[in-house]
Amino acid sequence: MAQRTRSEQADRIRHLLETEGPAIHAHASASNARRKETYGGTDDLESLRTDARAIKEDAIDRLPELIETVREAVEANGGTVYVADDAADANAYVADVVEQNGPADETAEPSVVKSKSMTTEEIDLNDALEGEGIDVTETDLGEWVLQVADDTPSHIVGPAMHISRPEIADLFNERFDPDDRFETAEELTRFARDHLGEIITGADVGITGANFVVADSGTIALVTNEGNARKCAVTPDTHVAVAGIEKLIPTLSDLEPFVDIIAKSATGQPISQYVTMLSPPTDSPTLDFDAPDEPITAGEGGAADETGASGTGDPDRDFHLVLLDNGRTDMREDDQLRETLYCIRCGACSNSCANFQSVGGHGFGGETYSGGIATGWEAGVHGQESAAEFNDLCTGCTNCVDACPVKIDIPWINTVVRDRVNRSAESEPHDFLVDGLTPDVEEGGMDLGKRFFGNIGTVAQAASATAPVSNWLADAGPVRAVLERTLGIDRRRDLPSFQRESLVDWFETRGGEAASRKRAAASSERAAQADARDDGADVDREAVLYPDVYTNYVDVDRGKAAVRTLEALGVPVRVPDLPESGRAALSQGMIATADRQASRLYAALAEDLDAGRDVVVIEPSDLAAMHREYERLLPEGSYERLRDGSYEICEYVYGLLENGADPDALSTGDGSQPVAYHSHCQQRTLDLEAPTVAVLESCGYAPETSNAECCGMAGSFGYKQEYYELSIDVGERLAGQVEDAETVVASGTSCGDQLETLLERDVPHPIELLAPGGYRT
Amino acid sequence: MTVDTLCRFERALEGLEVGFERVAAAEASERIETIVEEPTVGASLPFEGVSLPDDVTTEPTTAELEAARTGVTPVSFAIAEYGTVAVESTADGAEPISLYPDRHVAVVAESDVVPDLSAGFTRLAEGFDAGRDSVVFATGRSATADMGDLVHGVHGPGDVDVIVLEDR
Numbered sequence: 001m002a003q004r005t006r007s008e009q010a011d012r013i014r015h016l017l018e019t020e021g022p023a024i025h026a027h028a029s030a031s032n033a034r035r036k037e038t039y040g041g042t043d044d045l046e047s048l049r050t051d052a053r054a055i056k057e058d059a060i061d062r063l064p065e066l067i068e069t070v071r072e073a074v075e076a077n078g079g080t081v082y083v084a085d086d087a088a089d090a091n092a093y094v095a096d097v098v099e100q101n102g103p104a105d106e107t108a109e110p111s112v113v114k115s116k117s118m119t120t121e122e123i124d125l126n127d128a129l130e131g132e133g134i135d136v137t138e139t140d141l142g143e144w145v146l147q148v149a150d151d152t153p154s155h156i157v158g159p160a161m162h163i164s165r166p167e168i169a170d171l172f173n174e175r176f177d178p179d180d181r182f183e184t185a186e187e188l189t190r191f192a193r194d195h196l197g198e199i200i201t202g203a204d205v206g207i208t209g210a211n212f213v214v215a216d217s218g219t220i221a222l223v224t225n226e227g228n229a230r231k232c233a234v235t236p237d238t239h240v241a242v243a244g245i246e247k248l249i250p251t252l253s254d255l256e257p258f259v260d261i262i263a264k265s266a267t268g269q270p271i272s273q274y275v276t277m278l279s280p281p282t283d284s285p286t287l288d289f290d291a292p293d294e295p296i297t298a299g300e301g302g303a304a305d306e307t308g309a310s311g312t313g314d315p316d317r318d319f320h321l322v323l324l325d326n327g328r329t330d331m332r333e334d335d336q337l338r339e340t341l342y343c344i345r346c347g348a349c350s351n352s353c354a355n356f357q358s359v360g361g362h363g364f365g366g367e368t369y370s371g372g373i374a375t376g377w378e379a380g381v382h383g384q385e386s387a388a389e390f391n392d393l394c395t396g397c398t399n400c401v402d403a404c405p406v407k408i409d410i411p412w413i414n415t416v417v418r419d420r421v422n423r424s425a426e427s428e429p430h431d432f433l434v435d436g437l438t439p440d441v442e443e444g445g446m447d448l449g450k451r452f453f454g455n456i457g458t459v460a461q462a463a464s465a466t467a468p469v470s471n472w473l474a475d476a477g478p479v480r481a482v483l484e485r486t487l488g489i490d491r492r493r494d495l496p497s498f499q500r501e502s503l504v505d506w507f508e509t510r511g512g513e514a515a516s517r518k519r520a521a522a523s524s525e526r527a528a529q530a531d532a533r534d535d536g537a538d539v540d541r542e543a544v545l546y547p548d549v550y551t552n553y554v555d556v557d558r559g560k561a562a563v564r565t566l567e568a569l570g571v572p573v574r575v576p577d578l579p580e581s582g583r584a585a586l587s588q589g590m591i592a593t594a595d596r597q598a599s600r601l602y603a604a605l606a607e608d609l610d611a612g613r614d615v616v617v618i619e620p621s622d623l624a625a626m627h628r629e630y631e632r633l634l635p636e637g638s639y640e641r642l643r644d645g646s647y648e649i650c651e652y653v654y655g656l657l658e659n660g661a662d663p664d665a666l667s668t669g670d671g672s673q674p675v676a677y678h679s680h681c682q683q684r685t686l687d688l689e690a691p692t693v694a695v696l697e698s699c700g701y702a703p704e705t706s707n708a709e710c711c712g713m714a715g716s717f718g719y720k721q722e723y724y725e726l727s728i729d730v731g732e733r734l735a736g737q738v739e740d741a742e743t744v745v746a747s748g749t750s751c752g753d754q755l756e757t758l759l760e761r762d763v764p765h766p767i768e769l770l771a772p773g774g775y776r777t
Numbered sequence: 778m779t780v781d782t783l784c785r786f787e788r789a790l791e792g793l794e795v796g797f798e799r800v801a802a803a804e805a806s807e808r809i810e811t812i813v814e815e816p817t818v819g820a821s822l823p824f825e826g827v828s829l830p831d832d833v834t835t836e837p838t839t840a841e842l843e844a845a846r847t848g849v850t851p852v853s854f855a856i857a858e859y860g861t862v863a864v865e866s867t868a869d870g871a872e873p874i875s876l877y878p879d880r881h882v883a884v885v886a887e888s889d890v891v892p893d894l895s896a897g898f899t900r901l902a903e904g905f906d907a908g909r910d911s912v913v914f915a916t917g918r919s920a921t922a923d924m925g926d927l928v929h930g931v932h933g934p935g936d937v938d939v940i941v942l943e944d945r
């Protein structure tokens with residue numbers, strides 16, 4: 001598939017926002033809220049996640065051995081295992097099994113009933129079987145709706161999530177022409193139950209997926225709520241289970257944490273209605289509805305077997321386990337994609353994602369899979385081009401990181417695949433304008449807009465040096481048209497206003513480190529006099545304030561506020577000219593550039609860290625790079641030293657106040673002054689929302705935190721022409737939550753920018769509210 | 778089995794809107810009779826002194842299975858924490874009997890109610906070792922939200938009752 005142009009992509013997203021977005025948002029956000037609540041009420045959640053992760057790591061490590069183990073176990077039970085290399089191989093095998101177990105009358109169409117399985121979607125099994133003259137019916141209600149509508153899944157757990165009840169009613173009224181028109185979910189469900197019930201009782205073969213396969217007992221575990229998978233497995237004589245090879249786990253006891261967590265992460269239920277663990281062929285008698293007057297126990301297996309534990313099951317039963325490779329062995333050998341194989345397909349990453357909630361899996365998804373993890377699955381099973389179609393929808397916000405029951409670093413998989421897509425792009429003649437501003441170490445013909453945003457530090461430096469002329473120029477209509485055409489920067493979006501005097505320059509001009517030391521000492525002196533008995537107020541720390549690109553060149557005020565706050569609390573500050581963190585490069589998938597920047601930044605800070613100075617960071621996304629991605633970019637010792645020595649500004653202030661610094665040195669509220677506070681997605685993942693709230697409270701404010709998933713801006717994302725409207729759609733949900741508050745503060749630059757655009761007023765960083773002298777609106 | 782575990786089980790079932798009755802073995806048959814909706818099919822109960830009511834059809838035909846409003850089966854154990862019952866795939870058809878009719882009446886011995894999932898997995902593993910290696914953990918009523926709103930009783934039973942047989 002050829003890559004869509006920017007405006008084609010914009011049109012497509014606009015269409016989805018209008019048509020499927022509302023239904024998706026209603027369901028996905030409700031599931032996400034329930035998941036959060038259930039996670040919150042589960043005491044051993046972290047150990048469950050850790051156990052589940054460890055089991056998957058071990059199982060994927062031992063995969064070839066587990067395939068042999070399960071083969072022996074299933075054969076000993078009386079079934080058959082077939083390992084299929086790819087889709088065609090799997091489909092041909094299944095078609096063959098169905099043909100052999102078809103109706104006695106050879107001219108009749110064999111019929112298959114299926115329960116929900118994304119793996120069979122991956123191989124397009126239904127089309128393949130229908131092509132062989134086999135009748136296939138989906139029995140999961142969501143899948144059946146899609147089959148009737150000739151549509152594709154928009155969510156890996158709730159495949160028909162994008163279709164609303166009235167739309168289903170219209171579809172069914174038209175297709176089935178009932179005497180009384182369908183209206184309620186109850187009526188639709190009754191009809192589906194009866195209609196599908198008849199098809200199930202007449203079917204020749206039942207096909208299910210498997211959520212897990214226990215290798216040493218040959219047990220397949222199916223996790224469902226409706227009961228259709230049970231019916232598909234127990235009713236026809238022949239049962240075929242199709243599962244990716246990654247579903248294997250070693251033993252029955254390994255299943256326990258997954259049974260415990262999968263419903264919690266998927267829908268927020270404590271456990272699913274039916275966890276079906278079958279080691280087929282089972283002892284359950286086969287059900288021949290064509291012989292209605294025969295006792296179900298009349299078959300050979302029958303009630304004669306009093307022990308009920310024959311070990312080889314009812315002899316009329318036939319079972320085939322089809323294990324699908326289809327790229328998974330290669331994924332296992334790929335150090336970056338391997339983690340994808342730990343995925344248990346619970347959909348929590350989709351539900352927690354703001355962009356997904358707005359457009360659903362038809363926008364944020366590839367040929368089969370959807371949501372953040374789809375990038376890994378699509379790249380692995382369908383190829384990189386399929387992942388490239390939607391990979392940019394992941395903004396790296398990390399909301400999914402805490403949701404994933406097996407702790408997959410989903411944003412990192414997206415970054416890696418983006419990097420690979422960039423590198424595979426055809427080389428084009430470089431644009432002279434962009435080339436001069438992009439000193440990265442990337443190669444190939446990657447998207448110019450991505451290159452521009454990935455090198456934003458250099459761009460900002462140049463723009464600051466020529467401000468305000470650069471700002472006037474950038475605002476001019478013709479320039480915006482060029483920016484849109486060449487870099488894809490949407491002309492409706494306000495551009496940042498670059499300051500002529502950077503934070504670093506301002507700091508030097510006011511006397512640099514020496515002056516800061518004096519100011520801090522004077523503050524300590526004042527505090528000591530004010531409270532002569534308290535000798536614990538001397539905090540004795542020194543800070544290096546990290547001048548991230550935006551704080552240094554655009555939002556210089558929040559940097560000044562941070563300096564003044566720290567000095568007022570007795571902490572001398574340095575603001576050296578430091579390299580970029582690599583965050584901007586990472587978000588464009590420029591890993592080599594980010595790697596180089598991480599090394600440079602660490603080198604520039606090493607001496608301060610050795611001297612025991614604290615690195616204080618204002619922009620949460622830069623801190624998140626140091627605390628999360630640097631683990632992959634720096635040697636372990638360097639990573640840990642920087643991580644342990646760096647703090648988010650309000651977290652740092654919180655620590656100072658806890659250690660005896662006096663909040664009265666700051667701008668305090670009257671104790672009840674309401675403040676709406678929007679933290680930053682990555683800050684939340686680092687568990688750093690609470691310190692800001694605590695600081696605001698101890699300084700006399702009454703903060704209310706937002707619970708919207710994201711501001712929608714996500715660095716460069718909201719600037720991009722193809723995503724502008726999606727960004728606004730996500731941002732409006734947040735704006736709606738905070739708009740009634742008189743004071744709104746936000747930690748991230750982009751969050752602040754987005755809110756300022758939508759609320760049409762100033763949205764400062766919390767530190768600006770707290771700084772001595774206060775925030776002047 | 779402690780009193781605590783039984784209370785926990787009862788609370789969990791209440792949350793799932795599943796019926797709960799605790800009865801002496803001698804009265805079980807009578808109690809079951811009052812709960813079921815006719816026609817009823819069942820799998821025989823392996824508990825001492827407990828039998829199915831007379832008009833419950835065991836070893837049903839498929840026609841009887843389809844027509845039944847209620848299916849009565851024993852369950853090998855129950856998990857208090859989640860209100861889960863463990864239905865085994867036995868040759869007498871407990872699995873389809875618990876699945877096809879609109880109402881499932883599950884009968885469990887009080888001593889077989891275990892506190893949590895972990896204890897449930899211990900019981901499951903013991904059963905697997907003894908060759909009883911196909912089991913459904915059924916929790917509450919069959920449900921779907923695929924038609925736009927939550928509806929109970931889709932492919933599986935829309936009503937469930939659990940009868941706990943008092944220890945002697």
Ligand code: SF4
Pocket residue numbers: 265342343344345346347348349350373400403404405406407408410
């Ligand atoms: S990546 Fe994690 S959260 Fe997403 S579907 Fe897979 S297991 Fe669930």
